[in-house]
Amino acid sequence: MNLRVIKFFFGEALISLRQNMVMSIISVMTISISLILLATFMMLFIDMNSALGNVSRNLNVVAYLDKDITSVGISKVEEQLASIGGIHSFTFVSKDDAWQRLKSKFRYQEDIVTLVVGNPLPDSYIIRLNKIDDIEKITRDLGLIDGVKDVRFGRSMVTKLRKFVQIFNIVAISVVGFLLLATFLITINTINLTILSKRSEVQIMKLVGATNSFIKWSFLIEGFILGIVGSLLATIISSLLFHFVNVKIQDAFPFIGVFTQGLDLLTLDLILLGLGTLIGVAGSFFSIHNLLRGILKK
Amino acid sequence: MIRLRNVSKTYNKHFLVLNRINLHISKDEFAFLVGPTGAGKTTILKLILREDLPDSGTIYIDKVNTRDFREAQIAKLRKNIGVIFQDFKILNRTVYENLAFVLKIQGEKKQAIKEKVDYVVNLVGLEKKIHCYPYQLSGGEQQKACLGRAIINKPLILLADEPTGNLDPDSSWEIMQILNKINMSNTTVIVATHDKTIVDLMRKRVVAIHGGNIIRDQQLGRYHEPESY
Ligand SMILES: Nc1ncnc2c1ncn2[C@@H]1O[C@H](COP(=O)(O)OP(=O)(O)OP(=O)(O)O)[C@@H](O)[C@H]1O
């Protein structure tokens, strides 16, 4: 296809879009509203997911060291800790610090503390993980380190969190899936209406010698333009929307952290543009295919 | 050029419009199809344009059976046939765009398109209305636009269904002169019409259809049987 033909098809598509201004606007609006809805849900889900990630990072694993460990032993343990994968960070808590902390926790019940003679607590490491999934394996590895006596974490909490993440993911994927399907069907339907209103024009084009593929191309490009414009609109509106929400949330709850941290806006924009264009082109493909088959049958 | 052999056409299963018609129109001929309303004139033109197929019998265009045409060949056939439809069938675009469209789909260059369209628009006398949309044109002007579109391609065959239906006598005569001119430059012309005056003035071949049959086919003919004059 040379440049002149492409220019011609774009010209044809633009003429047709202008002639069906109302339907074109409705198509564009349908595409962009559906995409904005989709983007909002995607954002919510991705954000929830990264929030869950935060929770799992805050789950601590505590490795208690042997009571009589030497400072050389401690540095050896530290070396081995550093070599285990999947660990986000670790902090050393000396037995004295631990004792101080415990005492301050029970400062209104001094008798409990005074009952204990000396410091019964061992040195320990508080370890944070990258991902909750690795927790069993990493605790096993920790237990094997020379000088580590015991490893503990909140097992029931981990199980609950896992279950929750699982269910959440299923719900999120189905909702986004259904939204995608709905967007697709609504768009096909709208474009179908647009094309049906051009039934007689298509018939005339055929009678003066236009081939099916000619007609298909001009409609595909029309769908492409509808899709691009619709998704551009969706991109702009959703970016503004997310920015606005972001600022508001930061104002109200500064501790929540940055909204939309899971996915940067550029990636989202690209996804929206791609989806919108695909939906536009596919929608017009199906519609024009049906229409031409109807005309040929006659 | 065009041959109909035992062609029958029924609408809605039992409404017989054409009953085993045989007709041959040779290259560069000029023929009128006459007959009362509902006789089947438009139907014959539609069959030649391969807008429809006969129920039985065969139609040959340049020795090719229209039944054998594939989609691409139909498109090619239509590029070689100029048509003026009884109901115009004009695109909702300007006169210029309607004429240019036919050339654009054949991939002609912009400059060539402009020259040809300007020439034809002058020929049919629409130069003042070249940028008008169909709703801004009178019936006769739309008809002239259709004529322009039909001849812009220098077609091998020109099918004209009531080309003078909405025109005053002078314009009608102008149109016939244009058709005559097209015919002189090697285009086969078939005109379906009720216009007695025109047919009688032109003295061309006349094919009369009635009740699904060809009841008369004569060279240098008139609208009615000779004895009625
Ligand atoms: N698509 C169709 N479906 C059903 N009947 C049709 C169809 N097209 C034409 N007919 C019928 O076939 C008959 C012939 O129609 P046609 O249009 O060929 O007549 P015509 O000779 O061109 O008449 P006119 O001079 O009024 O244009 C008419 O009675 C018409 O009602």
Ligand SMILES: [Mg+2]
């Ligand atoms: Mg007719």
